[in-house]
Amino acid sequence: MRRFTLLSAACAIALTVTALVPAGAARADDIVTIVIKDHKFEPVEVKIPANKRVTLLVDNQDATSEEFESNEMKVEKIVGGRKQIKVMVGPLKPGRYPFFGEFHEATAQGAVIAE
Amino acid sequence: MLASLIIVFREVLEAGLIVGIVLAATQGVVGRARWIALGIVSGIVGSCVVAAFADAISALFADTGQELFNAGVLLIAVVMLAWHNAWMAQHGRELARDMKAVGHAVRSGERSLAALAIVIGVAVLREGSEVVLFLTGILASEEGGIATVAAGGLGGMALGALVSVLLYAGLVQIPTRHLFSTTTWLLTLLAAGMAATAVNFLAQAGILMAGGTILWDSSGILRDNSLIGQALHVLVGYTDRPTEAQLIAYVAVVAGILLLTRWAARNSPRIASSVR
Numbered sequence: 001m002r003r004f005t006l007l008s009a010a011c012a013i014a015l016t017v018t019a020l021v022p023a024g025a026a027r028a029d030d031i032v033t034i035v036i037k038d039h040k041f042e043p044v045e046v047k048i049p050a051n052k053r054v055t056l057l058v059d060n061q062d063a064t065s066e067e068f069e070s071n072e073m074k075v076e077k078i079v080g081g082r083k084q085i086k087v088m089v090g091p092l093k094p095g096r097y098p099f100f101g102e103f104h105e106a107t108a109q110g111a112v113i114a115e
Numbered sequence: 116m117l118a119s120l121i122i123v124f125r126e127v128l129e130a131g132l133i134v135g136i137v138l139a140a141t142q143g144v145v146g147r148a149r150w151i152a153l154g155i156v157s158g159i160v161g162s163c164v165v166a167a168f169a170d171a172i173s174a175l176f177a178d179t180g181q182e183l184f185n186a187g188v189l190l191i192a193v194v195m196l197a198w199h200n201a202w203m204a205q206h207g208r209e210l211a212r213d214m215k216a217v218g219h220a221v222r223s224g225e226r227s228l229a230a231l232a233i234v235i236g237v238a239v240l241r242e243g244s245e246v247v248l249f250l251t252g253i254l255a256s257e258e259g260g261i262a263t264v265a266a267g268g269l270g271g272m273a274l275g276a277l278v279s280v281l282l283y284a285g286l287v288q289i290p291t292r293h294l295f296s297t298t299t300w301l302l303t304l305l306a307a308g309m310a311a312t313a314v315n316f317l318a319q320a321g322i323l324m325a326g327g328t329i330l331w332d333s334s335g336i337l338r339d340n341s342l343i344g345q346a347l348h349v350l351v352g353y354t355d356r357p358t359e360a361q362l363i364a365y366v367a368v369v370a371g372i373l374l375l376t377r378w379a380a381r382n383s384p385r386i387a388s389s390v391r
Contacts, residue, residue, distance in 0.1 A: 053327065064252035065169070067245060071339045074329075074356060075319050077181055078248060080170040086178055088321040091328060102122065103249045 041110035050114040070099035123271025126242040131275035135282030140298035154232035158239025166247035182320035189313035195230040196306035201379040307368040308352020311361040326360030
């Protein structure tokens with residue numbers, strides 16, 4: 001019996017976290033596309049509106065997987081070969097936010113300019 | 116070749132540190148080697164499965180499958196860590212006193228080990244599937260890719276194992292009476308950091324819309340992607356740009372686990388182990 005109480009108490013912690021999640025995934029209207037080709041980003045710099053949630057669409061035209069990552073924008077997502085992914089970023093203060101492809105960091109470098 | 120080894124090592128580092136903490140936290144518990152090995156092996160097998168179905172997982176739930184998967188397995192690990200700490204609060208003292216005299220505790224100790232094996236399995240799974248995708252990409256695209264994959268994969272894993280051993284060796288220098296309270300704290304902060312990471316995945320997926328504002332930026336002092344920053348990220352959940360939601364999750368998990376362990380410790384160990 002106590003075991004169950006213990007387990008449910010542990011679950012309560014997880015629930016505290018998920019309680020923050022509002023129902024349904026809302027989608028921002030702003031979608032900005034970034035293409036990956038030959039392990040490079042195109043365009044290298046993209047402009048997005050500041051102080052707003054923005055969706056980045058990453059279109060990987062290479063055959064191999066890439067990991068789209070940015071510490072500055074706090075995103076990290078695998079893009080399969082010839083696949084697309086969406087990540088939501090922001091609200092970002094005006095500024096430059098670099099991103100990179102972790103699997104090909106030497107060439108895959110780019111940045112988001114929030115303004 | 117060196118570049119691939121470094122990438123693999125960075126991915127393996129997280130799992131390596133977690134294995135090191137778990138090894139120290141289970142010091143003296145019978146059968147721990149088997150459980151920890153089981154966690155690592157199932158994590159590696161799971162990595163290959165997840166990598167094989169990466170595109171399918173990613174496409175689930177309106178293309179938020181990857182984030183939900185990551186957040187989900189992280190939250191499972193948080194629950195397992197909370198449960199383990201509560202169990203340790205009930206039985207830790209008997210464990211430290213005399214392993215052989217507490218038959219019941221040893222038996223339920225297996226359950227606690229299973230919880231930690233899941234935590235290890237999840238850590239290996241998350242980072243491992245990225246390693247598999249990275250290495251298969253090299254295999255597919257480079258001349259002589261096999262040598263790079265072998266050097267990167269095996270070398271990275273060996274370095275990860277070295278991290279585990281070093282952290283373990285360091286932690287067990289702590290006198291036994293302080294060891295368990297230290298590892299309990301480490302596991303608590305590990306859980307809190309995982310919850311904060313999970314919250315970030317939910318924000319990235321557009322599921323968690325609130326609390327996305329970044330509270331401070333300490334990247335000038337210590338960057339997330341530096342080696343120390345990354346190690347501290349695993350150990351205490353350090354991040355150079357925490358969001359409001361991440362801080363809330365972090366504090367909530369620390370407070371939740373503290374309350375849970377305090378509550379569990381109040382229950383007499385003898386009564387606890389006789390209630391089956």
